[in-house]
Amino acid sequence: MGRKRKGRDISGWLVVDKPAGITSTAVVNKVRWALQAKKAGHAGTLDPEATGVLAIALGEATKTVPYITDALKAYVFTVRLGQETNTDDAEGEVTATSDQRPTDDIVKEALHGFVGEIMQVPPAFSAVKVDGERAYKRARDGEELDLQARPLWVESLVMLDRPDADHVELEMVCGKGGYVRAIARDLGRKLGCRGHVLRLRRTWSGPFEAEDGLTIDQVDKLAQTPDLDTHIRPLEEGLADLPELKATPEGATRLRHGNPGMVIPADVEYGDEAWASFEGRAVAVGRYKAGELHPDRVFNL
Structure with a gap:
């Protein structure tokens, strides 16, 4: 017989506003410990340096994770123009540069090509599997990867701000499986100036919003107390789109x-x-x- 998993039989959702510098898995482990929950999982990975809403499913709510994963979600992100990196974000090595800087109007016009049903090639440093192995592991070993394009539904992609010639702030609402880093990479190439993601925040995912989430510090402070239980949201919220x-x-x-x-x-x-x-x-x-x-x-x- 298998070993019985220890912990509380607790079901529902805990929404966390994930900080930069921590993996999504680490957040799940922190929440499971804080609630002494028997079972927990998240509805959609965020890169370690990304921030924003990370919905943690507890107990029976893990059965509703696919409905949150499939739901629309919104990202606000800053693209650094003029530089492309091997990871498509600020953590990687610069692989190409350009002195060209598009005008605001040219940027806005280019965004139209990324709305609707598009085909997107995932970043080399991603969790996509290649022959059973994660792409990022092969990329770290210096292997050149030929990843296949995947369909992505982009509901909207708009420019929010242009603080200076080198940076543009965008908001994207998209469906399942989208890589914001790939949007930054492909936009930079389309504009002829190259680009990568400098900052990334998921502001909402399905019915869950980052502003309603607990910080990691709050989770720590309330850990293993009845007060943390009061922040657990009903399992049924994961079924809001049905x-x-x-x-x-x-x-x-x-x-x-x-x-x-x-x-x-x-x-x-x-x-x-x-x-x-x-x-x-x-x-x-x-x-x-x-x-x-x-x-x-x-x-x-």
């Missing part, structure tokens, strides 16, 4: 056992993905078919 269906008492019982259960009809179509609730708590996520929800994930709350 329609909710009310389960009947009998339907809720069947759903909890992994069987199709009756729900009260609502504004959903046959085959739509939705979640069922009973007495205000999530019971299951699945597909709506002829008055029943056919569960894919069941919550043990």
Whole structure:
């Protein structure tokens, strides 16, 4: 028999405003320790030097992580024009430079080409797998990588500020799998001046906003106290982008056992993905078919 994982059976979301200089995994470990939680995971990695919202799923909420990962998210970032680096951020070595500096109007016009369904080649220093190994590991060994372009939905990309000729501040709203560093790299190339990310902040991810998040210092201060529990948000917030269906008492019982259960009809179509609730708590996520929800994930709350 496998060893039983120690910790509290606690479910929900804790939103952290991640500081620079720490990995997303380290934040998860800090939160798990602070709450003495049995299970925790994050909904979308941030680079170590990036800041902003990192939503930590606890317990049964880890089953809703894909819905936050797939949701739209917003980034505010500063691009340093005139320099391209091997990591596409300020941590890397400069590999190309240019004295050209585009005007504001030229920058704004170029941004249009990065909106909608675009194809994006991930940075060489990224967690993309190449033959089963992370790309950044091969890049660190000096290997030249030929990464394949991937589709990315960019809802919007706008210029917020141009503090000087060398810097431009942008805001991007995009879907799953986007690399801001790749946007900076490709924009710099399109403008003919090269570029890399100098600063990066994720301001919101799905229903979660950075300004509502706890700092690492606050997590430390409240660690292993009841006060930290008061900041845990309901599991159901991770399902905000899915329609909710009310389960009947009998339907809720069947759903909890992994069987199709009756729900009260609502504004959903046959085959739509939705979640069922009973007495205000999530019971299951699945597909709506002829008055029943056919569960894919069941919550043990």
